[in-house]
Amino acid sequence: MNARSLFEKVWQDHQVVAETADAPAVLYIDLHLTHEVTTPEAFNVLKSRGLSVRRPDLTLATLDHSTPTVPVRSLKDLERVAESSAAAQIRVMIENCREAGIRLLDFDSDQRGIVHVIGPELGVTQPGKTIVCGDSHTSTHGAFGALAFGIGTTEVGHVLATQCLLQRKPKTLAINVSGRLAPGVTAKDIILAIIGRIGVGGGTGHVIEYRGEAIAALSMDERMTVCNMSIEAGARAGMIAPDDVTFQYLQGRPLAPAGAAWDQAVKRWRGLPSDAGCHFDREVSLDVSRLAPMITFGTNPGMVIPIDAAVPADSGDSSFRKSLEYMGVEAGKPMLGRPVDVVFIGSCTNSRLSDLRDAASLLRGRRVAPSVRALVVPGSQATKKQAEAEGLDKVFTAAGAEWRESGCSMCLGMNGDTVGRGQLCVSTSNRNFEGRQGIGARTVLASPLTAAATAVAGRISDPRELLAR
């Protein structure tokens, strides 16, 4: 048999009908994750056509996007704190899930959280699965060797009704990452550097496979951070070969296989990594041994520099100028030292336990600068509980940061957690688009270490300086 890539193996394993020149493939979906924002209209379509949900048992729902991060235990609580349209949307989600028999991790669930945090945490995200969600950061789950990608609401309806999607086979892009990270440099810096290298449209039409010693050396939390931002490079999916790190993470989780089924699954999963000599449509290589912490300076994640570098010179491009003007940033000048108003530590990119530990390591025994509002939002209620068991919440609150309930929160500012007009926010999230965190808000993307160091200094700061002290 021909040498096949990880992607190729998962794709072939899920073809109900192979693609032809005239028609796309019918691809079977093993896990459909859903949240309140991108599903209501899909359920409306099913209802109007008298269709039912084919496999509610392969569908899992949560509440995260428009969900408040202040304590809410019921719909009644919600109606007190949330905007009426957000509360109505959540009510519709709860009703739709009840009617369809879909398991919903509701406000009273200790397992609720950001959709891309809970799938792995529950062990339902597994190697070799096809996973979709009406959310572009579904690429996160590719860290386990799953083929996972974001879909629109019409496709959410397709999966609800048929458990399948019509898909054209994407191309493959191998990103070979070599070298060892220096202290203070993280997985977030790797993915920001990759996006800077290939550009925000560089992965369009492709599935990325991240490979090489620097990727193999990452923990699962870190691998998720890398795969999460594949979409910021234009790729719908990013994958990493499953290995012992993957299996150790999954073993014993509530929805992971157990007993004999576990042994069988691991045996199957060991066959998933790309075969030696398999074909990729494109390859890119990156050595991270000299990588510095990375920060963005503009209004897309490809506008990124090492933290100790200057903003690039004015290229004369009107989009570049418009972007710098929006950010209040000057070409040729450093970002380091710029005063910030808000620091946000959270989102499906960086809200897992290791991210919170990273941030806490720099905030322990220190104070957030008085001019800064710092918001720490764990990725899930389970992560929150674990962090509290380690005393991380106390570290954050003692430093003067806010410690919240889980949710997407200030990453996209649709739950009331927003950054003010003209304010500068250093954020561990994934998008620095205009207005992403609030109307007129300015976003600088960075790692949890950089965000924490910045919170302490009140200015954009290199975490390596604090780490060296």
Add this chain to the structure above:
Amino acid sequence: MDKITRFSSRTVVLPQSDIDTDQIVPARFLTTTTRKGLGKALFADWRYDKAGQPRADFALNRPEAAGCSILVAGNNFGCGSSREHAPWALLDFGIRAVISTGIADIFRNNSLKNGLVPVIVDAATHGWLLANPGADVTVDVESRRLGLPGDRSVEFPLDGFSRYCLLNGVDQLGYLLKQADAISRFEKERAWQP
């Protein structure tokens, strides 16, 4: 979905590259449970000033943009989130095609499922379109060609299945539902169960 064969319009131009879905429809408008009425949210943060008044200098607000149904945008249009609210907002506003040198994957998929035609053109054609806002152009789904002034035209990529669906107003869910037997067989015969 309505059948789409060909349509003509003057263009309206947004030259900026990497226009993301947060610009097309900001997240604060996503707390809705229907696709209807999103045209008012289209490019909201660019279209309106702090007081909520239309900005006279924004391309879509200019008098000559009235009635235009074809948008020319900078490279990599529609990057960012999977929100189908983006094509819903464009269609509700009256845009029926987007022309660029690059269109993001999820936005492109979502557009095709709603009858918004993604038209990818070469850099030279794109440069000409950016420099000539208000040009009369024709999107021809049948021939997969973009008609330009002066009887010129360029081909644009559109896979056969998407073309067939647009031309015949075919709903892809109907097509998938017809695969029910193959899906059941797959579920029964596969080597492992999720």
